[in-house]
Each structure stands twice: as structure tokens, then as C-alpha cells.
Amino acid sequence: MAPRDGHAHPSLRIALLLLCAAAGGVETVSFIGLAHVFAGVVTSNFALLGMAVGSGSAVDVTAAVLALAGFGSGLTIVAIYTRGTASTTASWPHRVLLVLxxxxxxxxxxxxxWGLTDGSPGEAxxxxxxxGVAAAMGMQSAAMVAAGKTASPTTYLTGSLATYVVKGLGGGKQGLWVPLRVTSLIAGAALSAALLREARGWALGPSVVFLLCALAAACTPLTRMRDGRSGWPGGRRSRRSPRR
Structure with a gap:
């Protein structure tokens, strides 16, 4: 999918980077810490499902099916909830923010x-x-589609990266936002991988923090719009001397 955030508010761009970092952390915990399947990379999970069926591994089949079912459920619920949502160039729709x-x-x-089990949950x-984590990634993916032109994929970047490279080699002027999103995802994955090694029970914590920060950034344009309508530009009421 081509990147669509070229004219987004700076706060929304920051929110996208934070969502990518959150997704990187979730994917790391899902693959390394749970059952060696991805939470939001559906193409890879279909391939893993095929490999599991071919090798006759019931455990791997179950893991792939759970990841695909979770992602599909989150995607479907959010698609229905945000159906008909009107996107703007200034902010993300309220329903998208509620999904996040x-x-x-x-x-x-x-x-x-995860933390209460010190990163070693039982089979059930x-x-x-x-x-659950796959459903979260499905929700995030659907929310970014519903957000419209001011958003871009945050859980899978293959299409964005391919478009960036092809257009760049074709002579088109490319910005830095696709590489920054890729870098953010890598950074989030690296942080969770380090925590899995050194402090396993905290491995999902950074992704939650990244999501909270993304929400704060995404709400900034709405706050400024509200302040402007209520006569509080810049967060401070403008004072005018009464006419005499």
C-alpha cells in the first residue's frame, strides 16, 4: 500500500511512528515469546500455517490459526464499527481514536x-x-485504513517500502517518512527483544507505552481545533479591550 501521510499534521505523523514501534514490540513477543507466529503479518502466518500442515505439526497449526483468527476478528469488528466514517486532513475520526x-x-x-506469569504463560x-495480541494488531490495521489519507500502514510495511523504492528509483521525490516508520518498527522490536532476554516479564510494556503516547499525539490536532473554536487560540483566551 502506498504511503498516504504526506500531508498529515505533524502530531499524526508522530503517532504513526509510535504505532509502528508498538507493532514491532508486539510482533517480537508474539514470535519469540509465544508460539513463533506473527501477530499482524498475515502473509507470513498463512505461509507458516502451510508449513505446519505440511510437516504435520498440530501445535504449529493451532498457533497459526489462533493468530489468523485473532487478526481477522479485530479487523472485521473495526471495519464494521468504522464503516462510513468520514476522514479529514486535519485529524483522525473519533471512532478511529476510540478503536486505538x-x-x-x-x-x-x-x-x-504476561507480566504476572513473568513472561512464561501456560499453554492455555x-x-x-x-x-489477543493478534486481535490488537488487526484493530490497529483497520483503524489506519479508516483514518484515511492522513494515515499509513503501521503493522506491515512491505507495500509502503516497495512503493518507496520503486518511485525513488523512477526519479520521484521521496520523503523520509517511510524509512522512519521502518526504523521505528525495528526499534520497537529491538527493545522488546532485549527485554525478553533481560527482563522477560516487561517485554510487552513498551508497546503499551508507545500506544498511549500515540493516542496523546493523535488527539493533539483535535484539542487545538477545539481551543480555536472556543476562542482559546494557543490554549490562552485572547483578551480584547472593550470598545468605547
Whole structure:
């Protein structure tokens, strides 16, 4: 998918980078810490499912199915909820922001469960967590589609990177936002991987923090618009001397 955030508000661009970092952390925990499947990279999970079927591994088949089911559920629910949502060039729709709030809550519960087991959940909880984090990534993916032209993919960047390279080699002028999103995803993944090695129970924590910060950044344009309509430009009421 081609990048669509070329004219986004700076705060929304920051939100996109933070969402990419959150996704990188979730993918790391999902693949390394849970069952060696991805939470939001559906193409890879279909391939992993095929490999598991071909090798006759029931455990791997279950993990891939749970990840695909979770992602598909999150994607479908948000698609229905945001259907008909009108996007603007100044801010993300309220329904998109609410979806991100729910995603943060879901991922926060997952992080809590992960932490309480010190990053070593039992088989049943591991399956629940696998489905849960995949659902969170499905929600995030659908929310970015519903956000319109001021958003871009944050859970999978293959299309964005391919478009960036092809257009760049074709002589088109390319910005830095695609490389920055890729870098953010790598940074989020690296941080969670380090925590899995050194402090396993905290590995999902950074993704929750990144999501909270992304929400704060995404709400900034709405706050400024509201302040402007209420006569509080820049957050301070303008004072005018009464006419005499």
C-alpha cells in the first residue's frame, strides 16, 4: 500500500511512528515469546500455517490459526464499527481514536497477564494471549485504513517500502517518512527483544507505552481545533479591550 501521510499534521505523523514501534514490540513477543507466529503479518502466518500442515505439526497449526483468527476478528469488528466514517486532513475520526483506546486496553491486559506469569504463560493462557495480541494488531490495521489519507500502514510495511523504492528509483521525490516508520518498527522490536532476554516479564510494556503516547499525539490536532473554536487560540483566551 502506498504511503498516504504526506500531508498529515505533524502530531499524526508522530503517532504513526509510535504505532509502528508498538507493532514491532508486539510482533517480537508474539514470535519469540509465544508460539513463533506473527501477530499482524498475515502473509507470513498463512505461509507458516502451510508449513505446519505440511510437516504435520498440530501445535504449529493451532498457533497459526489462533493468530489468523485473532487478526481477522479485530479487523472485521473495526471495519464494521468504522464503516462510513468520514476522514479529514486535519485529524483522525473519533471512532478511529476510540478503536486505538480499546486496542491499548486490550494490549494492556495482555501485558499484565504476561507480566504476572513473568513472561512464561501456560499453554492455555499462551493461546489466549496469541489470539489477543493478534486481535490488537488487526484493530490497529483497520483503524489506519479508516483514518484515511492522513494515515499509513503501521503493522506491515512491505507495500509502503516497495512503493518507496520503486518511485525513488523512477526519479520521484521521496520523503523520509517511510524509512522512519521502518526504523521505528525495528526499534520497537529491538527493545522488546532485549527485554525478553533481560527482563522477560516487561517485554510487552513498551508497546503499551508507545500506544498511549500515540493516542496523546493523535488527539493533539483535535484539542487545538477545539481551543480555536472556543476562542482559546494557543490554549490562552485572547483578551480584547472593550470598545468605547
Amino acid at each position: 483506546v480499546v486496542e491499548t486496553f486490550l494490549l494492556g491486559l495482555s501485558a499484565l497477564a 493462557l499462551r493461546d489466549v494471549l496469541q489470539c
